[in-house]
Amino acid sequence: MLSTRLLPFLCLLPLSAMSVGQNHPRIPVVPSSCRVTTPADQPFVPPASYPVQPSRGQFWFGTDRLWTALPVTGTWRLGHYTSGDRTYRQKLPFWRQGYDPHTEPRPNLTVTGRRIDRPAGPLQSDGKGNGSWTKDDQFIMTGINFPTVGCWEITGHYETEELTFVIWIAPFADEARCDPHSTRLQPKAPAYADAMRVEKNLTEKGYQVECMLTSTMDNFFSDFRWSVQMDSRVVRRISRATALVMIFSVCSAWAMTATEARSWQEDLHFMARQMQEEHKNLYHSISAQDFAARVAALDARIPSLTRAQVIVEMARIVAAVGDGHTNIYPTRDPKIGFHTLPVIFTFFGSDLYVRAIQPEQRGIVGARVLRIGSFDIDQAYAAVKTMIGSDNDGGARYWAQYLLSIPEVLEALHITSRVEDVPLTLQTKEGQVQVTLHPFAPVEVMSGETSTLFYPRKGWIDVRKSSPGSDPLWLREIERPFHFEHFGNLLYTQINKIGDASDETLAHFAQRLHDEISATAPAKVAIDLRQNRGGDGTLIIPLVRCIIQSQSIDRPGRLFGIIGPATFSAAQMLTDALEKYTNITFVGEPTGSKGNTYGDSRKIILPNSGITVRVSIYYWQDWYPWDKRDTTSPRIPAPLTLEAYRRKIDPALEAIIAAKEGQ
Numbered sequence: 042m043l044s045t046r047l048l049p050f051l052c053l054l055p056l057s058a059m060s061v062g063q064n065h066p067r068i069p070v071v072p073s074s075c076r077v078t079t080p081a082d083q084p085f086v087p088p089a090s091y092p093v094q095p096s097r098g099q100f101w102f103g104t105d106r107l108w109t110a111l112p113v114t115g116t117w118r119l120g121h122y123t124s125g126d127r128t129y130r131q132k133l134p135f136w137r138q139g140y141d142p143h144t145e146p147r148p149n150l151t152v153t154g155r156r157i158d159r160p161a162g163p164l165q166s167d168g169k170g171n172g173s174w175t176k177d178d179q180f181i182m183t184g185i186n187f188p189t190v191g192c193w194e195i196t197g198h199y200e201t202e203e204l205t206f207v208i209w210i211a212p213f214a215d216e217a218r219c220d221p222h223s224t225r226l227q228p229k230a231p232a233y234a235d236a237m238r239v240e241k242n243l244t245e246k247g248y249q250v251e252c253m254l255t256s257t258m259d260n261f262f263s264d265f266r267w268s269v270q271m272d273s274r275v276v277r278r279i280s281r282a283t284a285l286v287m288i289f290s291v292c293s294a295w296a297m298t299a300t301e302a303r304s305w306q307e308d309l310h311f312m313a314r315q316m317q318e319e320h321k322n323l324y325h326s327i328s329a330q331d332f333a334a335r336v337a338a339l340d341a342r343i344p345s346l347t348r349a350q351v352i353v354e355m356a357r358i359v360a361a362v363g364d365g366h367t368n369i370y371p372t373r374d375p376k377i378g379f380h381t382l383p384v385i386f387t388f389f390g391s392d393l394y395v396r397a398i399q400p401e402q403r404g405i406v407g408a409r410v411l412r413i414g415s416f417d418i419d420q421a422y423a424a425v426k427t428m429i430g431s432d433n434d435g436g437a438r439y440w441a442q443y444l445l446s447i448p449e450v451l452e453a454l455h456i457t458s459r460v461e462d463v464p465l466t467l468q469t470k471e472g473q474v475q476v477t478l479h480p481f482a483p484v485e486v487m488s489g490e491t492s493t494l495f496y497p498r499k500g501w502i503d504v505r506k507s508s509p510g511s512d513p514l515w516l517r518e519i520e521r522p523f524h525f526e527h528f529g530n531l532l533y534t535q536i537n538k539i540g541d542a543s544d545e546t547l548a549h550f551a552q553r554l555h556d557e558i559s560a561t562a563p564a565k566v567a568i569d570l571r572q573n574r575g576g577d578g579t580l581i582i583p584l585v586r587c588i589i590q591s592q593s594i595d596r597p598g599r600l601f602g603i604i605g606p607a608t609f610s611a612a613q614m615l616t617d618a619l620e621k622y623t624n625i626t627f628v629g630e631p632t633g634s635k636g637n638t639y640g641d642s643r644k645i646i647l648p649n650s651g652i653t654v655r656v657s658i659y660y661w662q663d664w665y666p667w668d669k670r671d672t673t674s675p676r677i678p679a680p681l682t683l684e685a686y687r688r689k690i691d692p693a694l695e696a697i698i699a700a701k702e703g704q
Contacts, residue, residue: 071209075158075192077115078102078206088138091178105138107202119187120213126401128165128186129210135170135181135197142172142179143375146486150181150199151499157207158192168499170199171482174375297351302344304649305351309340312355312654315645316362320656325639326363335361349460352377352652353453356428359654365432365609365634366642366657371450372443375486376651379449382463383481385501386410386442387494389683393418393442395467396686397503405467405476407504407687412466413445414457421445424454433671435606436633442494448480490538492572492607495519504687513691515569515603523550525557530564531698532557536584539576539611551583558591566594567697568619569603571629575610578661585618588625598702600625603693604675608632610640616673617663626700629693630680631672636664 071077080100086093088105095101095110102111119129135150142148147169154164165188170181187193187210196205297305313336317323324332335358343351356369371379383399393410413421425444431437444450451457457464463478487493495516497503505512514533518524522542525534534554541547558566568588594600602625604616613634619625639657646653664670677700679692 071115072158072192075115075209076207077192077209078111079115080113087136090138091136102206103136103204104202107135107137107197107199107204109133109135109197109204109206111206111208115207116209116211118211118213119190126186128188129190129212130184130186132182132184133195133197134173135183135199135204137181137199137202140172140179140181142174142181143486146172148172148181148199150183150197152183152185152195152197154185154187154193154195156187156189156191157194161191162188164188164193164195166500168501172486173483297344297346297348299344301348305343305348306340308647308649308652309336309343309355311648312359312645316359316367316654316656319643319645319658320362320367321639321658321660323362323656327361332358332361347453349379349449350453352379353428353450355652355654359656360428360430362430362656364430364639364657365436366430366640366655368430368642368655369428369652370440370655371447372440372484372487374653376653377484379447379484380480381482381484382446382448382478384446384478385494385498385503386446388438388442389686390680391419391438392683393422393445394504394683396683397498397501399481400500400502402476402478403502405465405469405474406502407507407683408467408469408474410465411468411473412464414451414464416456421451421456424456425450428454432634432638433631435631435672436609439492439494439606439609439633447484490540490574490576491522492537492574494607495572504683505689508688510689513689514694515571515691516689519572523547525554527561527563528694529698531694532561532563532566533569533694534566535569535572536612536615537572539573539578539580539615541580547580548583551587554584555587555591558594562593565599565601565697565700566591567601567603567628567694568625569693570608570612570616571603571605571693572607573609573612573615574607575612575614578611578614581611581615581618584615585622588619588623595623596702597624597626598700601697601700602627603629603697604632604673605630605681606633608673609634613638613673614661614663620673621663626677627673627675628677628679628696628700629675630678631674633672635671635673637662637666637668 085101085103085108087101087108098113099110100113101108103109117131119131121127121129133152140148150170151168152164152166155161165186167184170183173180173182181199185195190210190212192207193210194205194207196203313332323329339351339354339358342354346354352369352371356371359367359369369377371377383402384395385397386393387396388394395405395408395410398406410418412418416424422438422441422445425441426437428444428450429437429440431440448457448460448463451463452460461479465476465478467474467476485493496519505516511517514526514528515535518535519537521535522538522540523534523536525532527533539547542550566588588595588600600623602616602619604627608616609632613632613636616627616632617636620627638661639659640661641657641659642655643658644653644655677696679696681692685692
């Protein structure tokens with residue numbers, strides 16, 4: 042098993058970082074006409090909480106508002122992302138004083154560039170950056186693709202700051218040899234046994250290894266710098282994408298050491314004890330005997346499982362409690378460290394579609410997913426549903442579309458056989474096709490109050506981008522906490538979280554809404570809660586009062602609420618209050634929660650892994666005790682279909698416009 046020093050490096054290594062049998066080749070000559078940025082151009086020392094100097098071979102460049110690390114040679118020697126891609130790929134980190142990736146996981150950092158020594162196509166970037174961190178550093182990571190080698194001017198943009206530098210791009214040599222003068226890793230070094238295991242794994246896959254070295258990104262992970270010189274072996278050069286696949290195989294194939302198994306067993310028993318102490322009623326849907334049996338069974342299996350399998354099995358135990366606020370969320374916990382495919386799956390009804398995709402797979406955008414690995418979609422959904430604590434099927438499907446794109450989850454549930462390869466069977470306009478996707482990036486860590494499923498993602502190809510015109514109302518201001526606007530004689534109001542905005546309280550917004558209704562006398566008001574995952578339920582009273590006091594609009598056929606499977610938690614509480622105290626007509630799809638349920642999750646942090654377990658600490662009874670519904674269903678069903686989404690049509694808003702007063 043890999044040591045704790047090396048395992049995070051190998052498992053989380055960016056695509057451009059790993060090369061096998063590829064050391065530090067001869068530094069290419071930079072033409073004098075290319076005035077690359079060098080340390081003498083603009084010396085910079087980061088703030089006190091950051092290292093004074095970057096790792097060997099690099100220098101800091103920028104200001105405390107935005108800086109990066111550049112090579113002292115002024116050169117990046119790069120290769121291709123995949124065998125079919127002719128661009129040159131580089132991962133590029135940026136730092137900013139005070140930046141926190143946990144509160145801003147998708148920072149609005151973009152990179153542009155132009156070749157300045159001769160004409161060339163535009164630089165391609167990954168869009169927004171990704172929040173990244175090591176045990177003692179926090180930074181923004183993005184990726185860029187150069188269409189050609191040569192002299193390039195690069196500019197990073199973050200909020201109001203810009204950082205520009207010049208770099209020479211050179212290709213990797215066609216042949217790579219180990220440097221006979223490189224430092225050999227001694228057998229007593231902590232990483233030696235780990236490196237031998239990696240070498241063995243590569244050899245078993247048909248590769249003869251002469252040396253194993255890190256390149257490009259090794260300086261950003263100095264704790265994991267390592268190299269191994271092995272004489273009398275011949276190098277077979279492999280691509281970085283292939284190397285990542287192999288490293289995933291290394292990480293996923295090995296089970297626990299005895300020490301690691303004991304740590305996970307300690308976490309498991311700590312979790313079970315704390316859940317019993319913290320949950321309002323742990324055994325409302327599972328018996329104490331069944332819960333204890335599940336814990337004991339996993340305890341016995343842990344020594345034979347991988348890390349990912351243990352996490353998934355722990356999530357299944359937590360989900361068996363049976364409520365929507367009791368969960369282990371791979372999409373909300375950076376400590377879990379799972380990965381995602383280059384695809385965004387979305388359920389439209391019970392069918393799963395490829396709603397968005399990375400450009401390399403543009404041909405399958407909009408395809409219906411028939412199978413993932415050896416499972417059809419019904420089987421795959423049933424498998425991941427066992428990991429999801431939910432109040433109803435809609436709530437489970439909301440989370441399932443995320444889990445079905447996480448390779449570690451798919452492998453742990455035996456939907457696929459390998460983390461590094463995820464076979465899909467798809468139905469396209471041309472017929473059935475089969476593709477294999479590979480791990481793309483770390484899972485994006487989300488907040489819990491607003492659904493980010495439909496957030497715009499720069500660099501992704503989304504189904505709706507194939508249609509001309511502007512987005513429908515519900516997608517135009519999706520990143521704002523709340524707002525309203527007039528649409529003909531309709532006042533459209535979108536509330537995406539139950540909480541205050543940075544510049545306005547929810548109570549003040551409610552008063553503004555009341556005043557707007559009084560001043561403009563709209564024929565109809567629509568309150569859209571489709572993307573609202575909750576927040577602070579104590580803040581809903583001003584909104585409810587606003588509607589009750591707007592007597593001209595609080596009538597059947599004039600007041601409408603739009604709901605869907607993402608409507609959850611405090612948003613369900615607002616739905617319940619509007620249903621009980623106003624004349625609202627609900628339109629759309631069933632909510633992801635219900636009126637009588639357990640909620641208000643409390644975090645339990647596991648002592649060894651640091652993983653977060655959430656458990657419900659209150660029982661909420663918004664409905665009568667005998668009300669056994671598991672959702673709020675719309676009076677006017679208006680489900681979102683893939684075709685409507687593609688054509689930028691909102692079926693719910695169309696239904697509201699067509700509704701007659703008194704309906």
